Amino acid sequence: MHTSAAVRARGITTSFGDVRALDGVDLDVPAGAVHGLVGPNGAGKTTLLGLLLGLAVPDAGSLEILGTPVGRTLAVPPGVAGFVDAPGLYPTLTARQNLLALAALRGSRRGDASRQAADALEQVGLTGVADDRVRGFSLGMRQRLGLAAALLTQPRLLVLDEPANGLDPSAKHHVHGVLTGLAEAGVAVVLSSHRMDDLAVLCSEVTILSTGRVVFTGPVDKLAAESGQLDHRVLTSDPVAARAVAAGVPAVRVLPAASGRPGSDALVVRGEVEALGQLVVRLVAAGVVVREFGPVVPPLEAAFLALTAGDERDPDGAEEESA
């Protein structure tokens, strides 16, 4: 059990001209946690990750990384590694040469560097292309090499901007395994993603940002519970009987037929979790076979949409001042 704080941010505010990219953000990430940042485009995720990597300093607020307060000068705090936007790689060098160059910059001895590079490539599953030039790498391969570069430093805090970007399902599974293993060894991982399903699999906690503010932070399960009323699709052996049963359950609304999948006999019903549970009980009691019962929009997605509704930034970046 790891309980020390890897990140402790209080009231972080960062502006770019008139745009307040972060507005009073608090963030707590303990050692050994995988923490997801999610939010619509322009919400401030990359800006926050950049602060953790020492690429910028906040205009206001306090930030402690691995127990050390971050000062006013730009510097990667010791023990922190990762990347924002995309990993910085030399396209004309091979994957292995990229890692050796980074290790040399950090002062590793040649023998150590070549062992560390081979280990890191193995960890991210790039051994087979270790001697290919990065110029020919796909986006997913570059992401994995960026992760390998970060692993070379044996970080205690790993900061990754959309690390699953461009990864096929098998590569994603591999990277998830690497990150979970690091967390089990006590490394804190902070990553951003646009995919709620990825975050649900990987993260113990998530923070949702919307126009620079935190609109939710906490365990993923708690987020799912914030969805309130959910639309569910119900496929049964007898749609007519099912509709009659559903109409008799208090706090369940049967939505118009157009809400179902076109050409399907499914009903779409809306209600809170308990009321929907009652519906299933009554369908079974009435002898109606329930073949499928599932949310139209997954609960995490629904909670995310509800919390961030209408909060996309103006593409011109103009700040909307709320008195």
Ligand SMILES: Nc1ncnc2c1ncn2[C@@H]1O[C@H](COP(=O)(O)OP(=O)(O)OP(=O)(O)O)[C@@H](O)[C@H]1O
């Ligand atoms: N260097 C910069 N100069 C000016 N404005 C910036 C700069 N970096 C970020 N911004 C603005 O700050 C806000 C937050 O941007 P940020 O990149 O942190 O969002 P994000 O959540 O990572 O978005 P996305 O999901 O699109 O990557 C946006 O309005 C963006 O236009």
